[in-house]
Amino acid sequence: MSPVPKLILQRLVLGVVTLFLVSALIFVGIELQPGDLAEQILGQSATPDTLAAWRAELGLDLPPHVRYLNWLGGVMQGDLGNSLASRRPVADLLSQRLANTMFLAGYAAVISVPVAVVLGLLAALWRNGIFDRGVNVGALSAISMPEFFVAYVLILVFSIQLGWFPTLARIDEAQSLGDALYRCFLPALTLMLVVVAHMMRMTRAAVINVLASPYIEMARLKGVPRWRIILRHALPNAAAPIINVVALNLAYLIVGVVVVEAVFSYPGMGQLLVDAVSSRDLPVVQAVGLFFAATYVTLNVLADILSILSNPRLRRG
Amino acid sequence: MTSSTWGASRRDFMAGAAAGGLLLGMALPGAARAQDSTPKKGGTLRVGYTQGESSDSLDPATYSNDFMFATSYAVFSTLVEIGPDGTAQPDLAESFEPSADAASWTFRLRDDATFSDGRTVRAADVISSIRHHMGEGSKSGVKSLLDQISDIRADGDKVVIFDLKAGSADFPLILNDYHLTIRQDMDGRIDPDSRIGSGGYVIESFEPGVRIELVRRDDYWKQGRAHFDRVVLLKVGDPAARMNALVTGEVDLIDRPDLKTLPLMARNPNLRVHTQNGTLHYTMPMNVTAAPFDDVNVRMALKHAIDRQAIVDKILLGYGSVGNDHPIASSMRFYNADLEQHAYDPDKAKHYLSKAGLDSLDVTLQTSDAAFNGAVDASVLFGEAARAANITLSVSREPDDGYWSNVWLKSPFCCSYWGGRPTADLMFSSAYAAEADWNETSWSNPRFNDLLVSARSELDQDRRAEMYAEMQTLCQTDGGALIPAFGQYVSAMSTRINMPEQISEMWDLDSVRFIERWWMA
Numbered sequence: 104m105s106p107v108p109k110l111i112l113q114r115l116v117l118g119v120v121t122l123f124l125v126s127a128l129i130f131v132g133i134e135l136q137p138g139d140l141a142e143q144i145l146g147q148s149a150t151p152d153t154l155a156a157w158r159a160e161l162g163l164d165l166p167p168h169v170r171y172l173n174w175l176g177g178v179m180q181g182d183l184g185n186s187l188a189s190r191r192p193v194a195d196l197l198s199q200r201l202a203n204t205m206f207l208a209g210y211a212a213v214i215s216v217p218v219a220v221v222l223g224l225l226a227a228l229w230r231n232g233i234f235d236r237g238v239n240v241g242a243l244s245a246i247s248m249p250e251f252f253v254a255y256v257l258i259l260v261f262s263i264q265l266g267w268f269p270t271l272a273r274i275d276e277a278q279s280l281g282d283a284l285y286r287c288f289l290p291a292l293t294l295m296l297v298v299v300a301h302m303m304r305m306t307r308a309a310v311i312n313v314l315a316s317p318y319i320e321m322a323r324l325k326g327v328p329r330w331r332i333i334l335r336h337a338l339p340n341a342a343a344p345i346i347n348v349v350a351l352n353l354a355y356l357i358v359g360v361v362v363v364e365a366v367f368s369y370p371g372m373g374q375l376l377v378d379a380v381s382s383r384d385l386p387v388v389q390a391v392g393l394f395f396a397a398t399y400v401t402l403n404v405l406a407d408i409l410s411i412l413s414n415p416r417l418r419r420g
Numbered sequence: 421m422t423s424s425t426w427g428a429s430r431r432d433f434m435a436g437a438a439a440g441g442l443l444l445g446m447a448l449p450g451a452a453r454a455q456d457s458t459p460k461k462g463g464t465l466r467v468g469y470t471q472g473e474s475s476d477s478l479d480p481a482t483y484s485n486d487f488m489f490a491t492s493y494a495v496f497s498t499l500v501e502i503g504p505d506g507t508a509q510p511d512l513a514e515s516f517e518p519s520a521d522a523a524s525w526t527f528r529l530r531d532d533a534t535f536s537d538g539r540t541v542r543a544a545d546v547i548s549s550i551r552h553h554m555g556e557g558s559k560s561g562v563k564s565l566l567d568q569i570s571d572i573r574a575d576g577d578k579v580v581i582f583d584l585k586a587g588s589a590d591f592p593l594i595l596n597d598y599h600l601t602i603r604q605d606m607d608g609r610i611d612p613d614s615r616i617g618s619g620g621y622v623i624e625s626f627e628p629g630v631r632i633e634l635v636r637r638d639d640y641w642k643q644g645r646a647h648f649d650r651v652v653l654l655k656v657g658d659p660a661a662r663m664n665a666l667v668t669g670e671v672d673l674i675d676r677p678d679l680k681t682l683p684l685m686a687r688n689p690n691l692r693v694h695t696q697n698g699t700l701h702y703t704m705p706m707n708v709t710a711a712p713f714d715d716v717n718v719r720m721a722l723k724h725a726i727d728r729q730a731i732v733d734k735i736l737l738g739y740g741s742v743g744n745d746h747p748i749a750s751s752m753r754f755y756n757a758d759l760e761q762h763a764y765d766p767d768k769a770k771h772y773l774s775k776a777g778l779d780s781l782d783v784t785l786q787t788s789d790a791a792f793n794g795a796v797d798a799s800v801l802f803g804e805a806a807r808a809a810n811i812t813l814s815v816s817r818e819p820d821d822g823y824w825s826n827v828w829l830k831s832p833f834c835c836s837y838w839g840g841r842p843t844a845d846l847m848f849s850s851a852y853a854a855e856a857d858w859n860e861t862s863w864s865n866p867r868f869n870d871l872l873v874s875a876r877s878e879l880d881q882d883r884r885a886e887m888y889a890e891m892q893t894l895c896q897t898d899g900g901a902l903i904p905a906f907g908q909y910v911s912a913m914s915t916r917i918n919m920p921e922q923i924s925e926m927w928d929l930d931s932v933r934f935i936e937r938w939w940m941a
Contacts, residue, residue: 141559142822142824150563153561153564156557156558156559187475188473188475188476189475189476191477263664263668269670270661271656273631275631365657366658366660366661367661368655368656368658370630374657375474375629378475378629379475381473387474
């Protein structure tokens with residue numbers, strides 16, 4: 104059996120096990136939190152009567168393991184259940200938020216991946232020069248500042264001082280793509296500043312590493328131009344680590360943007376998760392948690408496969 | 421943030437200069453606030469709201485945040501509405517009359533009131549809507565408030581009669597509550613998720629926890645109300661994002677601005693800060709059945725060992741006023757203005773301690789910012805002030821999650837808050853009556869409880885005023901609630917937003933009825 108299908112199969116099985124463990128952990132985590140949905144909704148105005156009425160209707164009076172198994176049984180049949188708080192199907196709640204999250208992540212990725220790779224290559228080409236130093240200092244400074252600070256600085260400059268971009272990244276179905284891209288530019292830029300450093304540095308390091316190998320020296324002795332050495336000979340051989348880092352950052356763009364969502368009031372999955380955790384709305388927390396875990400698993404599998412495909416020796420097995 | 425954040429850009433400056441010129445032309449002091457007092461139709465109101473969750477639904481039994489309260493009042497209507505003077509005014513009901521003992525109330529519905537689908541509002545709609553919150557399986561936050569109702573009857577299509585278990589002179593005001601909006605009756609029940617209401621706006625789109633878009637009803641039956649053409653409520657949870665959105669003109673109105681940076685924002689000539697002296701107050705309930713708080717002298721010692729003004733200045737940043745250990749706000753009817761103000765006085769506190777036979781006192785105050793924003797800091801301030809009176813106050817910080825179920829009503833001394841109730845009777849009945857579910861202090865003063873019952877059904881307003889004055893005195897001198905401060909409701913808005921000269925201050929933003937009552941210049 105060639106290594107690629109075998110690997111995919113292996114990873115998929117492990118992925119399912121991971122998802123199962125994650126769902127159990129989330130359930131236990133929510134159970135450990137003080138209070139339940141009834142208490143969160145009624146707050147100070149709770150009375151024993153109304154609490155009992157809420158719990159009976161939502162099934163919160165059942166023992167924890169029964170509730171978990173009920174939920175698991177539903178998921179096995181493709182039913183994510185209903186939100187405890189709003190009684191709407193979780194799938195409905197999720198679909199719009201999911202689209203929003205993927206839109207912002209995709210937008211940020213489309214800007215940041217090419218920028219990071221090109222900057223990394225240029226930094227490798229002119230390594231230790233003034234450009235290399237400048238790009239490194241800039242990217243590392245951006246990543247060292249907390250996301251919300253980067254976001255506030257961008258808002259201050261581009262929204263309040265210059266008035267170019269809106270501070271609220273409101274999007275809805277009625278908008279045109281151009282309008283949505285315009286409204287989400289600042290959050291996408293913030294995310295780009297946060298993720299570029301990691302990918303850029305890895306590209307630079309991987310390419311420089313390859314540049315030290317004998318066949319590059321050979322190419323140079325042949326008189327191949329430097330930019331051609333980098334693009335033709337170095338980059339393909341440095342692709343594996345770059346792909347891995349890109350995959351990690353893509354996963355981050357999908358699951359890790361809750362702070363940026365809050366600053367720009369962007370209706371993504373992160374906000375939904377925070378709302379759901381604070382109201383102890385377990386089915387929603389589970390669904391979002393599973394989606395986040397699945398994102399990591401999928402992107403990691405994808406990165407492994409691409410690394411193998413990019414390496415002729417591994418490809419042949 | 422530095423001051424440059426809110427510094428006027430060139431554009432702002434030009435706009436501000438233009439506005440300034442207009443004001444000079446009018447040359448009226450206070451003109452910036454009064455503006456044009458004739459309501460004008462049109463415009464879109466965009467609001468940046470702190471609260472609102474993806475779990476929100478239109479079911480009136482589940483409303484738990486400002487976003488839904490405002491939506492409720494805009495899309496649906498109530499039998500009565502609260503007026504600027506704190507009294508009940510006709511809304512869906514054109515009149516309401518008590519029986520001689522105030523134990524039965526007759527509401528007559530307006531003939532012209534219609535739902536957004538054209539159907540008129542009938543008695544059966546009212547009965548089903550109120551019953552939605554009553555009875556065994558009710559999950560509603562107002563269930564206990566409605567326990568006083570023994571029966572609701574219709575007399576024809578337009579008259580509803582409420583029979584109460586005991587007389588209540590303030591009963592109509594309860595029906596102003598945002599939970600108790602009237603929905604369409606369907607065979608004795610309401611459809612809780614229905615969007616059909618009799619309010620001035622209809623829902624165009626609703627994404628819970630994100631935004632709701634409302635459009636004015638052309639056939640709205642109430643004259644002189646619902647001036648905005650469109651209303652968009654946005655949930656903007658982050659305070660800085662909210663303020664940024666207001667400064668850049670993406671919204672016209674925000675609630676709960678960050679008080680620390682508010683003075684900087686207020687320098688922008690296009691914006692205005694709006695405050696209301698509401699009923700919101702912060703309490704530190706002492707359980708009068710638990711030692712050492714079972715001694716009234718210990719309670720009085722603690723009441724004199726707290727520096728109230730420092731809490732107003734440092735915790736509320738001036739947006740509030742000192743409390744006097746009773747829950748009746750100065751803006752409410754029957755407020756007792758003659759009552760002597762409790763003030764910080766370590767010597768007096770020591771005097772009360774010695775009356776209790778003590779040289780010093782060790783107590784623990786359980787606190788959390790879930791009780792109110794700044795509660796932990798206020799508790800620490802209290803501890804510092806109390807030291808001068810030989811009182812050692814240990815501050816025990818509790819987790820925010822589950823504070824209301826695990827600490828409040830269980831701890832002998834903790835922090836709490838009350839958003840306030842529209843009447844003195846409701847406030848006292850909720851948290852000070854001996855048998856109340858939420859009697860935070862387990863206080864049971866026979867004279868107070870007698871007065872509470874007799875004042876409730878008293879229809880002579882002067883006699884009521886006397887009774888409520890005495891009850892406030894009893895609370896202050898004998899009760900277990902230490903009430904250091906009343907908070908103001910603070911919001912910020914574009915100067916284009918206008919409101920009537922007299923607004924209801926009971927709750928934030930004209931008692932949450934701003935969508936229907938305010939307009940755009």
